[in-house]
Amino acid sequence: MNLDKNSTNDFILDVQHVSKMYATHQALNDVSLSVPRGQIFGLLGPNGAGKSTLIRIITQIIRRDTGEISFNNKPLQPEDAENIGYLPEERGLYKKMKVGEQLLYLSRLKGLTKNEAMDRLKIWFEKFDIKPWWNKKVEDLSKGMQQKIQFVATVLHQPALLILDEPFSGFDPINANIIKDEILEMKRKGTTIIFSTHRMESVEELCDHVALINKSQKILDGSKKDIKNSYRTNVYQVEHNKSFENLGDNFEILETEKNDDHFLSYIQAKTNGLGNELLHNLINQTDIISFQERLPSFNDIFIMLVTGKTTYKNTQQEVQHYE
């Protein structure tokens, strides 16, 4: 199912019909997806769905059995590794090596010269205010500090494509925010970012484009806006302080809960764009405390796609405000 309606055809990465079989286990089954240049692409799916396998194929750590991959409109080559930055889920550093040396080594493996690497490192060390760490051994740093170093190592060679596998796992909120800001900054500068995670709520705010993978197959792919719209259920959630009964032919009251001093109702509209009409009808009968359209979260969409169950109540307590 491809919901990408405003396709630009400028894809930095194009994966076509890729399959991968481990000894007895089908890790990827005919997966195709295209990553638009300059966007943040969310690769979502539960643990073990095949996200990491796909990423390892893109980073050329393992080979695909079948299928084609092009990078910058040319077949993917080993040299392209220098244009890809990869922060794996299982990540670490040489514990006994000094921070500065280690970053130099890692960036030279990505094709930077020593001088280039030094110049860029200076900027990053100032930016993160970590100059005194240059000669410290990694094992003497806290976990949060190490994660910053890992991030610098991933982006230092200024890759056109950045792949982050569960980037926030293990980050404290402060560092997570710093990294989040850096990711947005890199996007602004034109870097394409693939963002893989099983915690779907965590990427909703960052991603422009999303692909869902489940059981080795891609089950959904498209821009965030399009997906959200197409899975719009036209359910409104209203908090009010008096009960109401009839809202007209276009609306059906699905459920009303009585809370301490107010009511919470879920109302199904027949078609799109009836928000104003609903408001109008409500105002005559009750005092409205809040009013919003219940847009499904990716978690809802995912659960719906996998289990076939629709839910109008939010599974993640996350609410998209009606605009």
Next chain:
Amino acid sequence: MNKIWLVIQREYIIRVRNKTFLLTTFLTPLLFAALFVIPILLMVSSVSNKTIEVVDENNLFQQKFKGKNEFVGKKNKMSGEEIIFQKSKYTNIEEARNAFKESKKYALLHIPKLDIEKPKGVKIYAEKGLSVEVESQITQIVETTIEEAKIVKFGIDKQMLDKVKTDLDVETLKTTGEQNNSALLYGVGFGGGIIIYMAVFIYGAIVMRGVVEEKSSKIIEVIISSVRPFQLMMGKILGIALVGLTQFALWIILTLVIVTGITSFLGADKMAEQQVKQNTEMLNEKQAQEVDKKTKKALSGINNITQDLPITKILVAFVLYFIGGYLMYSALFAAVASAVDTEVEAQQFTTPISMPLIISFVMGQFILREPDGAIAFWLSIFPLTSPVVMMMRLPFDVPLWQLTLSISCLFLGFVGAVWLAGRIYRVGILTHGEKITYKKLYQWLFLKI
């Protein structure tokens, strides 16, 4: 290629800068040097002669004293220590014993009136108990003296007796007519074998630890997104090989420098000369001559090492067998290390892998006894055993065709081991927390990845 070079550099530099490396590299030559120098120092400094007081009721030693009060019985070649026999002031053993307690002499020898045909009652008194060496030396001197007395008593023609005595000096010669010194060959063979054996284990273990470290610190996936696993593996193995060669080179150079420095400081050349001179001044002229002959032979033996040993061949072969054996085994070590998560787990696989190496070492004595036997031959061709076994055989001069065959097989073995290791490694480094069996490792060989 550029990237493999970066890996080699890193592996080399971090190890060469490591404190342990610096310590072992610079302290070991001191140890080696000490082994050379301490005996020399002992020789120079601590010459304490041992005086044996003699109460000779039989006048057995009359000939030896030659009218003087004492004579030198024996001289220790290494330390220059002398055993001096001194005529006692006393003729009565009881008086002598009482006086001896006060004196600082080493021992008191009592030769009572005795029948030289059935000598009995010779006693040695000592404050602290004699060393076995000194006791046997005293006994020997008394015995030869009695023998000489017997010769006189029985009227045996001494000249005739000397003619009867046979002193066979067997020289081992090669068919080419060159001299052969089998003890030396044995030593060099054993030494070469043991060095290769230890080097392969020590540096192989370093490779293993390096691979496990990359896995357990989880940096591996970051690295192999930039370099191919095979490049990483080879870079590590080659980098550590260079560390090993550096260490060997430094050991040899530093040891030579220290030894030359100390010996020239002490003037060891002169000392050795004096040593030979003293030896020739020994009492028993015939013995002395013999000793002198042997010393000269030993000296000429050392001078002729280059003739005795195919030295260039051995050195070239050492480097080839070290590199070949090390590369082969460390590739296998890297492979098993890649499959496991901890060093302890790795150990359980390295023991079976290194079995051929252990066997070739254990078989060492057997091989050295029969360096041209069938077992020695086959073990020196088979690549997993040839590095150690061929080093043992080499001093005994191995035909060139065997050497060529052996090195070719080693090269093939190395290529095979690296191929095998590479196949396992690329799967292993991405595997976490799995129970590893040989069956699984075998499956990995043919896994498409």
